[in-house]
Amino acid sequence: MVRLSMNSWGADPCGAFSARRSTNLLSVTFASPVRIPEGLVARPVDSAASDASAAAYVPLSERTWTAEEIEEHHQWIKRSSSGINDWNCVPADGKRPVVLVHGLMANKVNNWIYMGPRLQAAVYCVYSxxxxxxxxxxxxxxLDKIENSAAQLLAFIDQVLAATNATQVDLVGHSQGSLMPRYYLKFLGGAAKVNKFAAFGPIAYGTTLSGIVPFLTSIGLFDPVKKILDPVCKSCFQFIQGSDFLNNLNAGGDTVPGVQYQFIASKYDEVVTPYTNGFLRDKNPAVKNIVLQDLCSLDHSEHALQMFDPIVFHKINAFLSPSAPQTVNCLSALS
Structure with a gap:
């Protein structure tokens, strides 16, 4: 039995993962041998050791980093981003460049240390x-306003199209990366430049944050909390259920003509609640809303662990490429 442990955001520079510095905020226990994604560390489950590790945790601001640790992180980043943002990449026949769009409090490396290299190995030109x-x-x-981030996505996609001589890209987004591109598609002319949009952990209609938002509202603290947090996270309150931003984005329809959508949501998502808020609601044959547990009932991945989920990866790959294996189920976790 092994445990896969993931650091909290910001626990290490660039979001690096390691056993000795793990805070164990997110963990999954498997009772049988599994393939462990590169960047995650397997270790025996030992509650005493886990408690000792937690007790020994030192905040980032109080740590002294050795030259060896810094070099370890540099090498980890090189391995994790190998093949991504290769501006000399020539798309294979029948495949469009793939642009990866990270989620809140992530970046172009740490959100994609698993899926990025796997997509690149599947012969896509991958950009993030x-x-x-x-x-x-x-x-x-x-953290910035979603409208500003969408303008950055516009410029980046134009750069990808110019470098690859492609006419369209495909998008893969996680969390906020499922929401911000929809603003680009609807209001910034992105529909003509995007063919397929795959998302997981999506936030199409916002979140209650497991009931925290309605609770704060009921006791009159939502606005004071918003006033405190908004300067450091301008996007956070834009994806709260019922926000002005979401009402504007979804008015008149939540999709645009010409783009194919595949949105994957997990019943165990504790960030996007209810999880069904992640799904698009247009009655559009170009939309596929998929419950992860309908693919594999044994898959208990919540919001963040979907980033490392081979079933999610295979379903995205099948959507992007008709030549990829189209049957995705629990057995897909073994490959």
Whole structure:
């Protein structure tokens, strides 16, 4: 039995993963041998060791980093982003460039350390941007207003199209990366430049944050909390259920003609609640809303772990490429 542990955002520079610095905020236990994505570390489940590790955790601001640790992170970044943002890449026949759009408080590397290299290995030209940074905050992104981030996506996609001589790209987004591109598609002319849009952990109609938002509203604290947090996360309150931003984005329809959509949501998503808010609601044959557990009832991936889920990857790959295996189920986790 092994445990896969993932650091919290910002626990290490560039979101790097390691056993000795893991805070164990997100973990999954498997009772049988599994293929472990590169960048995650397997270790025996030991509650005493886990408790000791947590007790020994030192905040980032208090750590002293050795030259060896810094070099380890540099090498990790090189391995994780190998093949991504290759501006000399020539798209294979029948495949469009793929642009990866990260989620809130992530960046172009740490959101895609699993899926990015796998898509590149599947012979896609893969590109990823970091968007929505705020002054003085650089290790996490997606914090700026979604409208501003969408303008950055527009410029990046134009750069990809120019470099590859392609006429369209395909998009793959996680979390806020499922929402911000929809603003680009609807209001910034992106529909003509995008063929397919695959998303997981989506936020089409916002979130209650597991009931926290209605609770704060009921006791009169929502507006005070918003006033405190808004300067450091301008996008956060834009994807709250019922926000003005979402009402404007979804008015008159939540899709645009010419784009094919595949949105995958997990019943165990604790960030997007209810999870069905992640789905698009247009009665459009170009829309596929998929519950992850309908593909594999044993898959308990929540919001963040979908980034490392082979079933999610295979379903995205099948959507992007008709030549990829189209049957995706629990057995897909083994490959």
């Amino acid at each position: 941007l970091t968007y929505g940074t705020l002054p003085g905050i650089y290790s996490v992104a997606g």
